[in-house]
Amino acid sequence: MSKPKVAVSWNSSCGGCDESIVDLEEKILDVAEAVEFVLWPCAMDFKYEQIEALPDEDITVSLINGAIQNTDQEHVVKLLRRKSKIVIAFGSCACYGGVPSLLNLKNLDDSFRVSYTNSPTVINEQGTVPSADSEDDGHALSLPSVYKSVRKLDDVIDVDYFLPGCPPTASMIASALTALLEGKLPERKSVLASNKSLCSSCSRNDSKPETVSIKNLVRIHEVKADPGLCFLAQGIICMGPATRDGCDYPCIKGNMPCTGCLGPFDRTDQGAKMTGTLGGLLEAGDEEAAKKMADGIVDPAGTFYRYSVAASLLGGKREGEENE
Amino acid sequence: MTSEFKPKIIAFLCNWCSYAGADKAGGQRLECSAEISIVRVMCSGRVDPQFILEAFRKGADGVLVLGCHPGDCHYRNGNIRAMRRMAVLEKLLVQFGIEKERFALDWVAAGESEKFQKISQSMTEAVTRLGPLKLKGYVTR
Ligand code: SF4
Numbered sequence: 001m002s003k004p005k006v007a008v009s010w011n012s013s014c015g016g017c018d019e020s021i022v023d024l025e026e027k028i029l030d031v032a033e034a035v036e037f038v039l040w041p042c043a044m045d046f047k048y049e050q051i052e053a054l055p056d057e058d059i060t061v062s063l064i065n066g067a068i069q070n071t072d073q074e075h076v077v078k079l080l081r082r083k084s085k086i087v088i089a090f091g092s093c094a095c096y097g098g099v100p101s102l103l104n105l106k107n108l109d110d111s112f113r114v115s116y117t118n119s120p121t122v123i124n125e126q127g128t129v130p131s132a133d134s135e136d137d138g139h140a141l142s143l144p145s146v147y148k149s150v151r152k153l154d155d156v157i158d159v160d161y162f163l164p165g166c167p168p169t170a171s172m173i174a175s176a177l178t179a180l181l182e183g184k185l186p187e188r189k190s191v192l193a194s195n196k197s198l199c200s201s202c203s204r205n206d207s208k209p210e211t212v213s214i215k216n217l218v219r220i221h222e223v224k225a226d227p228g229l230c231f232l233a234q235g236i237i238c239m240g241p242a243t244r245d246g247c248d249y250p251c252i253k254g255n256m257p258c259t260g261c262l263g264p265f266d267r268t269d270q271g272a273k274m275t276g277t278l279g280g281l282l283e284a285g286d287e288e289a290a291k292k293m294a295d296g297i298v299d300p301a302g303t304f305y306r307y308s309v310a311a312s313l314l315g316g317k318r319e320g321e322e323n324e
Numbered sequence: 325m326t327s328e329f330k331p332k333i334i335a336f337l338c339n340w341c342s343y344a345g346a347d348k349a350g351g352q353r354l355e356c357s358a359e360i361s362i363v364r365v366m367c368s369g370r371v372d373p374q375f376i377l378e379a380f381r382k383g384a385d386g387v388l389v390l391g392c393h394p395g396d397c398h399y400r401n402g403n404i405r406a407m408r409r410m411a412v413l414e415k416l417l418v419q420f421g422i423e424k425e426r427f428a429l430d431w432v433a434a435g436e437s438e439k440f441q442k443i444s445q446s447m448t449e450a451v452t453r454l455g456p457l458k459l460k461g462y463v464t465r
């Protein structure tokens with residue numbers, strides 16, 4: 001019997017998701033033994049023609065990471081969808097847009113200005129920015145065109161499973177791959193992580209006082225955080241209450257608050273949930289005091305939706321909207 | 325064209341004070357804005373910020389939350405919690421390009437039919453001036 005074929009592919013991402021597969025350490029050897037990699041641009045040399053030549057649904061599973069932001073990425077993920085039995089959105093950028101989708105709070109021109117003209121390390125006297133069609137020395141050149149907003153994977157293709165995390169932890173990946181190879185995956189469209197909040201398993205949960213009431217919001221770099229006490233009880237924003245459980249809280253163990261990378265629970269908007277939770281804990285008796293405390297939250301959208309703008313109610317793709 | 329624009333405004337009113345105030349306005353036949361669609365909730369503290377984001381996403385041009393005056397909450401402090409949450413929410417909405425005037429939190433007691441009338445009209449005027457909300461994935465296009 002031939003080995004199951006696996007493709008790993010990346011889009012707008014940092015490489016961390018690919019790295020997390022390598023981080024399976026010796027387990028990767030078992031995986032490599034059990035499967036045949038047909039595509040993995042980050043780690044091995046393959047040609048897309050080879051994928052095009054495969055029969056449809058020949059690949060057992062495609063692990064696709066990164067958000068979708070240009071026509072080339074759309075083309076490749078559509079190809080992989082056609083050639084794969086199962087597509088897993090791998091990591092929070094593919095699941096929810098991730099950090100790249102923070103762009104949806106700004107616009108593409110701002111982003112081009114920062115990257116190609118205004119950055120202190122860039123010299124670009126002609127103000128050249130990427131464009132789909134250009135001419136150089138009489139030669140026409142076409143490049144993939146960049147979308148004005150960043151999309152999560154299932155805005156572009158049908159996705160079977162979601163494995164969130166920035167990146168997913170080694171144990172999350174190992175259990176997803178084991179379930180896959182043993183044919184024990186849950187219902188299609190499931191998120192392969194708990195639907196409870198991180199607080200539900202966090203070791204600091206018991207340290208919470210009966211009612212948490214925040215007098216003063218502080219940021220993690222401004223204080224020496226108590227290594228045993230719930231971060232919210234210390235006035236430090238921790239995304240645990242609005243974030244899925246399943247990572248085994250490495251950040252909390254490292255005395256850093258959760259930044260929310262496992263994303264929202266089913267049918268919730270991560271920022272709305274965090275606004276509700278955190279807002280309710282602020283100690284403010286009148287509107288003026290409440291506004292003052294709210295002003296202490298630097299960049300609420302960037303904090304509450306660090307990994308999920310493309311999956312948010314206000315910043316995500318709307319029904320019937322085209323990718324542009 | 326803007327003069328023909330009729331905004332859609334969703335108003336969450338608490339059962340005990342604000343809804344009674346709006347009801348009284350109706351009983352007194354006070355002329356209130358017809359652009360306001362009322363959703364009765366048990367307490368302004370029950371208004372999950374997600375309701376408000378859903379309303380905007382589904383086409384509301386403005387959202388209003390009305391509760392009992394501070395100190396009068398039927399559940400003691402639900403309105404105070406709402407006030408704290410909405411202070412955070414307001415900042416969030418602006419980051420998504422939703423103008424401040426499209427969202428308001430205020431207090432209306434059961435007897436304050438005229439205050440309800442005033443708020444409903446001033447909110448409608450403010451949102452009409454802004455025109456339809458264009459939420460398009462990202463809004464700062
Ligand atoms: S808020 Fe953060 S530190 Fe506190 S219990 Fe939840 S995850 Fe743990």
Ligand code: SF4
Nearest residue numbers: 247251258259261262
């Ligand atoms: S603690 Fe939070 S930020 Fe850290 S890995 Fe878990 S979900 Fe991600």
